Amino acid sequence: MSSTTLGRAGLSLSHMGFYVNDMAKMEDFYARVLEFTVTDRGSLDTPHGKVGLVFLSRDPVVHHQIVLASGRPAQLPFNPINQISLEADSLATLRLFYRRFVEEKMEEISPVTHGNAISFYARDPEGNRLEIFIDTPWYVDQPMRVPVDFALADDALMASVERHARELPGFRPRTEWVAEMAKRMGIG
Incomplete structure (x- = not known):
């Protein structure tokens, strides 16, 4: 849209x-x-x-x-790039790139959930932090980040993320959060 x-x-x-x-x-x-x-x-x-x-x-x-x-x-005292985020079109695509990063032996690979997303973070060859993610159908108050186990089957992974999200402040369907944001932005 x-x-x-x-x-x-x-x-x-x-x-x-x-x-x-x-x-x-x-x-x-x-x-x-x-x-x-x-x-x-x-x-x-x-x-x-x-x-x-x-x-x-x-x-x-x-x-x-x-x-x-x-x-x-060549040497920077501090990398000003917090993250470069790329949205995957599906959990299967997210897993494909996760496996690729593991095979490439990328640095600091960490699969996590933010409740409203499932992602993994890693560093590119010059240390810029990358995030590859998919949105979930839920919203929870941010910031929030906990590790997830990408070894779980898709259904088990999604159930685990939802179970945890339901226990967090602000849990609600993403559609409710989107409607609230549209109203707050004066476009709803």
Whole structure:
């Protein structure tokens, strides 16, 4: 549903770009492991020198969803990227990428539930935290995060997440939360 359909001026999050240190390694990871396609590449002269750019997308209609830009210092005292979140279209897809990350021996892989989502977190090759998630049909007050066992069968995993969510403050169907947010945003 578009923003204008909801009664607000048309504005939605489209893509993100971030600086990388090792362009080839990062391009390989996003293309091979996360199945993004390189749609363009090149460089631009900027006030701070030439910047190499690689544009990537998983959607043939969208020129780029991620832009990798050269110029990240090799050593940073603090990574300002909290997380890069990618929504999976199903629990099966979430599990597919989880297995792929395990096979790739990615760092800090942690499957969790937020009550309103099931996800796993891991670090990309330059330490940026990634989240791959699916929404659940429920809402619970945030923040909330507890580990989940991806070894469980789909039905058992969903039952476990729901059982835990039902015990948390704010538990309700996601549809109720969406209606409340639409009203709060003045579009409901």
